[in-house]
């Protein structure tokens with residue numbers, strides 16, 4: 001059975017100029033242990049898609065369509081049930097780590113709380129050990145001491161790793177990661193990507209990876225969805241997308257990738273790009 | 280040779296942290312930046328790359344005088360600015376601007392784009408050339424945002440769009456030095472290419488000087504003139520861009536370059552072949 005089946009997902013915002021679809025008629029499929037990459041330009045609806053999967057789209061937005069996790073339909077679920085699904089079965093790493101961590105609590109306490117919500121009855125001692133181990137897993141040096149620090153005491157990349165540690169500590173069936181390695185240096189990025197692969201292999205956790213880094217997508221995912229203006233313009237197996245892109249937009253995206261070994265010239269921005277912004 | 284525009288000498292930054300051990304926790308300090316020196320000539324771009332948590336952002340904040348040094352000095356155009364008072368700091372801020380890593384958390388969520396980008400000018404008690412509305416529109420155009428959205432709030436923009444608001448705000452005061460802390464990291468490749476081109480154009484036309492922090496080494500290769508590599512609070516290697524990329528001296532630099540994610544070369548080759556064939560067929 002498919003782990004995640006999204007059908008005809010649409011997220012609509014009311015605007016002064018009429019309704020605007022941030023996501024329109026989107027279909028997604030993910031097998032257990034699979035990795036799906038979502039790529040596309042800024043403002044194309046990637047983050048909105050991941051929020052809508054979890055029922056976390058902004059209040060002003062309307063979501064329609066179907067989101068199934070194994071055999072459970074998430075659209076139309078009560079808020080209480082949804083909260084349980086989010087704590088237990090789906091974890092998410094958000095794009096902006098600073099604003100998704102609570103500045104008033106130590107990172108350790110935040111990981112502990114997330115874990116204890118998922119495993120009621122866990123003692124604080126055990127939860128604390130889980131928190132330290134989770135930080136070690138994402139290669140935070142001196143984790144036993146760092147666990148008592150506040151988010152502002154961490155660098156951007158370290159905060160991102162805390163978010164990943166928190167998401168993985170509950171062993172979710174589905175992990176949605178929105179630009180999880182954007183703030184990381186390449187060596188830590190490589191470690192985190194290895195870690196994600198390891199978890200997929202060992203626990204069958206499915207991964208939805210949102211990133212603008214096409215090299216990362218090419219290394220990690222097996223299927224890719226290319227989005228533009230809220231719709232999927234191309235989908236396929238990773239090798240197919242990277243060797244035989246069909247849509248002009250996908251081709252332009254691949255042409256725009258800055259290459260470390262290339263001569264320095266004017267970078268090719270994707271032609272006909274829209275200025276973006278809410279309409 | 281002319282003096283460097285921005286010079287940092289023996290910068291040290293220590294943060295107070297809680298120590299571990301025992302029931303009573305003793306205060307302790309953590310040295311995030313440990314004797315860092317660098318110079319940037321006018322019109323150049325020094326890229327600061329390296330390990331996460333190595334002190335790049337802290338170094339940038341020290342150089343931009345957003346954070347007080349524990350020791351060391353910062354000079355702008357030969358003037359020691361390490362201990363400027365409030366009024367002089369204001370003058371300094373119109374010369375040195377920063378674009379931050381986290382787009383949303385560095386923009387006031389309750390202010391419109393117009394208010395955000397004009398705030399630095401108001402803070403410096405300078406007039407707004409042409410009026411706030413027209414000024415904001417032209418800035419938004421310069422960074423590739425739709426000028427019709429000047430009355431929107433940060434949360435109404437995507438991550439990449441929000442980052443461009445941050446760049447617009449930095450450009451508003453007409454600075455000489457712009458410190459970009461992961462300023463293009465959140466941008467997708469097409470917008471990233473636009474913004475890098477924009478930064479390079481501004482440098483060419485207006486002689487802007489950049490301290491550019493990024494972990495994406497391909498981006499650094501596109502924009503830097505010099506590169507400094509940091510790990511654990513220190514600069515372990517510094518040199519001309521091509522020297523650092525083509526003949527890295529320090530082991531950490533080599534590790535960094537090896538870890539760069541790459542699209543498989545055979546896929547790239549096949550894609551180019553297919554594209555060439557398609558172009559052929561179209562003719």
Ligand SMILES: Nc1ncnc2c1ncn2[C@@H]1O[C@H](COP(=O)(O)OP(=O)(O)OP(=O)(O)O)[C@@H](O)[C@H]1O
Pocket residue numbers: 013022040041042043044045046047048049058060095212276277278279434435436437438439440465466467
């Ligand atoms: N509250 C809102 N009201 C109106 N439009 C919104 C709102 N929030 C987001 N949008 C719009 O929805 C679209 C999709 O945004 P989304 O955050 O999903 O983009 P993205 O693909 O994740 O981009 P990025 O790569 O920059 O993060 C954008 O055009 C954005 O302006």
Ligand SMILES: Nc1ncnc2c1ncn2[C@@H]1O[C@H](COP(=O)(O)OP(=O)(O)OP(=O)(O)O)[C@@H](O)[C@H]1O
Pocket residue numbers: 152153154155156157158183184185294295296309311329330331332333334335336337338494
């Ligand atoms: N206010 C603070 N209090 C205590 N420690 C801090 C504080 N700010 C930063 N640090 C620590 O200083 C070190 C350097 O942080 P900095 O943000 O400069 O790293 P960075 O090189 O920019 O990393 P990244 O690439 O992840 O953004 C980190 O170990 C961080 O935890």
Ligand SMILES: [Mg+2]
Pocket residue numbers: 046047048095178437438
């Ligand atoms: Mg996004």
Ligand SMILES: [Mg+2]
Pocket residue numbers: 155156157335336337380460
């Ligand atoms: Mg940083």
